[in-house]
Amino acid sequence: MALPNYASPLERIWHYTYLVICALIFLFLIAPILVVIPLSFNAEPYFTFTPKMLALDPEGYSLRWYDKLLTFGMIDPDAPRDLAWWADVWENSKWVNAAKNSFIIGIFATILATGFGTLAALGLSRPEMPFRRAIMAILISPMIVPIIITATGLFFFYSKIQISHWGIPYLGIILAHATLGIPFVIITVTATLVGFDHSLNRAAANLGADPRTTFFRVTMPLILPGVISGALFAFVTSFDEVVVVLFVGALDEQTIPRQMWNGIREQISPAILAVATILVIVSIALLTTVELLRRRSERLRGVSPR
Amino acid sequence: MTKELPADPHVAVVATAGGVEDGPLTMADGTSLKSAMARAQFRARLRAFLLVLPLLAFVVITFIMPIGELLKRSVYSPNFHDNMPNLVAWFAKHPPGTEPDESAYAALVADLRLLKKTKKAGLVGTRVNYELPGSRSLFTKGARKAKKLEPPYREALLKLDPKWGDPALWQVMRAAASPYTMNFYLAALDLKRDPSGKIVPVEENRRIYKMLFARTLALSLLITFLTLILAYPIAHLLATLPLSKSNLLMILVLLPFWTSLLVRTTSWMVLLQSQGVINDALVALGIIGDDGRIQMMYNKTGTVIAMTHILLPFMVLPLYSVMRTINPSYVRAARNLGATSWTAFRRIYFPQTVPGIGAGALLVFILAVGYYITPALVGGSDGTLISNLIAFHIQKSLNWSLAAALAALLLTGILILYWLYDKLVGIDNLKLG
Structure with missing residues (x-):
């Protein structure tokens, strides 16, 4: 947004103030995520x-906390780092097991949510779908x-x-997580289907394709980007x-977030920051x-992008 | 959906090709066009519905039924009813208000002996304890000593502990004899029944839930307001920049959105600690002394700062998508007609962004009200929200029915807001990135 040339000096000052404010807000958004990256290489057990x-x-920098991720929970972390050591890591390291x-x-x-979700999105985006609004509201509700x-x-239901x-x-965690992921699949796939040209399907049928061929050869390749985005979500x-893992997971069903949660609550060490850094890179x-x-x-x- | 378009355009073509000029239109095979169309439409609707059905069934089983179980738990607490059969029978025979006589005490002692055998005294005591604190030990002790008690049971029990004669205890036991009760909802609203059965507020020093609901609402409103203040300028910037630049800046909004919640909360813990980055920087700059480090974590401040950061993208995205559609020539026209930039903003630009503000604010508020993880980690004791108390009752105090009642109240509020969101914004317009 360029400043118009009729802007008064006051407006010019305001315009640059505004840009500074925006920069500060962007800093507020991004700095907390980036600050953990250098701190995870800290040689000392401090958070600053x-x-x-x-x-x-x-x-001042070291990889000791990343090393700690591998060795934590191992039977013999000080053994020479040969094949047996790595086997020990794979078998016993708590973070590796959580991963x-x-x-x-x-x-x-993801497989459950994407499979059911894509099928449902295909139905939901048809104009003749009955009770569309109510069903959509139910399917999105796990997100809300x-x-x-x-x-x-x-917790009550599974114990019953x-x-x-x-x-x-x-099983319990997988079903619950699939339910939590469904709204994201529905939203992304229906968004893809909004711009979908249905005459392509009719053209395929006209050229002699049965519904299955039409779906796999015409529809699927076109909506695939939306499906993959939904699956990633x-x-x-x-x-x-x-939270679900904490409530319904068995004691040995440790996941990365649960391990982090325990780490944060009990003894927060920069090893948590090393995990956080890895997760930030994954999210990028x-x-x-x-x-x-x-x-x-x-x-x-x-x-064309608007 | 009441779209009356024929699902299959060929149907109409066949009908006209049938060459019927007068009377009801028919298909080639003689059936009426109307019913053929209804059939075709029904089949199309069925096909669409069958595609959705597997997912709907899945969500009903893994989501709706658990919620139903939670609602049932909030009014259902069978421990007393299941383990005290004699006393339950006595209550059933004698109407409320009957003075407990020797037969009642005999039934009670019989049940206490039963509890000793089934080892359920703790469960029953806990159930009564919810409504009359301090009575759990009464049951465990009673069950331990019940074997030695001899008639007359009334005197024997009162000698063991005079609390057994307390009318309040008998009233609570009568209420607990029914497995269904509304008392957990009363407790969740800081209310209770007095000995005469009237609903009254609990003592001043035991009122916590209303205060927590109020705090949850107040903090959520504050967070919604802060996200709006922070999101508005950057959404405006993103919407007015050329696309190539705004796409780059958008990454700064989307990266936090994609980053693990626990990671973001951890980062804030690192920043806000009294030995953390912000305090260290302030000390190094000489703004505060080393002994004057600001306590920004384990209190409300920590919760508000971290949650504002975490929910900010949910405000930016709806605002951005509305602002993107605003035609810039309106503001230019206003300026042309002599409005100052402030007036043009206030009278022309701002009113057009109201739908985005509504959508973002509602979404952020809904998410904030039910937040759990961040307040649990950075909230300390005065920065916790209602969700944290639900978790406390599930994991620590084990008062599951009260947790269920609190959850049901929270759920009601959320569903009303969700309905409002659907009415005003439409769930279809929910976008991710």
């Missing part, structure tokens, strides 16, 4: 910049209802149906979720992917 760090002295659990839960929850209420309800005795590990939701990667997908989708559908 030591004088050595400020002087950019290499001695494994998080990925297992996240992947299955406070997580504590959902977790409390699941005794889901922990069914013998399927993580669902995965992040599960990967970041802690995800954001980039989603943004690229969005542009690809717009290009595919011939919608």
Whole structure:
């Protein structure tokens, strides 16, 4: 927004003040996320910049907290770092195990949410869908209802149906996380379908394709970017979720957020910041992917960015 | 949906090709066009519905039913009813207001002996304890000693502990004899029944829930207001910059949105600690002394700052999408007609952004009211919200029915706001990034 040339001096001053204010707000948004990155390389067990760090002295920085992530919970962390040591990490390190659990839960929850969610979004975006508004409201509600209420309800419900005795590990958490991810899939996929040209489907049918072929060869490639964005949203939701895990997870069902939660509540150490840094990098990667997908989708559908 | 378009345009074509000129239109095979169309439309609607059905069933099972279970819990507390059969039978036989006689005490002692055998004295005592604090030990002690008690039971029990003769205790036991009760809702609103059964407020020093609801509302309003103040300028900047630049700046809004909630909360803990980055910077700059470090965490300040940061993107995105559609020539026209830049903003620009403000404020408020994680970690004792108390009752005090009642009250408020959001903004307009 360029300043018009009829602006008075007062308006010019205000314009630059306004830009400074905006810069400060952007700083407020981004600084707290970036500040953990240098701090996670702290050589000392403090949460602030030591004088050595400020002087950019290499001695002030170290990878000890990242190392701690690997060794925490190991049987013999001081053994020589050969294959047996790495096997020990893979088997016993608490953070590595938490990461494994998080990925297992996240992947299955994402598959459930994306599969059901995409199918439902296809139905919801048809003009002849009955009770569209009410059903949409129900399907989006897991995002709106406070997580504590959902977790409390699941806590009662799962203890009533005794889901922990069914013998399927993580089942309760996976189902809950899938439910929490569904609204994101619905929102992103229906948004993609809004710009979808239905005459393409009719053209495919006209050329002799059966409904299944039409779906997989015509519809699916076009809405795929939206589906992948939704899946990523669902995965992040599960990967970041802690309250349901705390309420309904068994003791050995540790996930990364739960491990972080315990770490923050009990003895907060810069190892938490090392995890946080890794998660920030993961979220930067995800954001980039989603943004690229969005542009690809717009290009595919011939919608020029507004 | 009442769109009366034929689902299949071919139907109409077939009908006209049938060559019927007078009377009701029919299909080639003689059925009337109207019913054929109704059938086709029904099939189309069914097809759409069947696509949604699996997900709907899934959400009903994994979400709606648990919420139902929670609502049931809030009025259902069967521990006393299930474990005190004799006394429950006595209450059923004698109408409210009956003075407990020897037969009542005999039933009570029989039940206490039963409790000793089933080892459920703690559960029953806890249930009574919810409404009459200090009576849990009465039941555990009573169950322990019940074997030695001899008739007349009334005297024997009163000798054991005179509290057994307390009319309030008998009134609570009568209420607890029914597995269904509204008393947890009363407790959640700082109310109770006095001995005569009237609903009265609890003692001044025991009122906590109303205060917490009020604090939750006040803090949520404050946070909504702060996010609005912070989001408005940057949303305006993003909406007026050329797209290539605003897309870059948008990353600064979307990155926090994509970053783990726990990570953002941890960052604020790092920044706000009394030995943290902000305090260190202030000391280094000489603004405060080393002994005057500001306490910004484990209190309301911490909750407000961290939650404002976390919810800010939810305000920026709706504001941005509304501001993007505002035609800049209106403001230019106003300036052309002699308005100062302030008047042009106040009279022309601002009114057009009101829908975005409404959408963002409602969304942020809904999310803030139910927030749990951030207040639990940075809130300390005076920065906690109603959600934290629900978690406390589930995990620590184990008063699950009270937790359920509190959750149900919170849920009611949220659903009203959600309905309002759907009415004013429409859920379809919810966008992510």
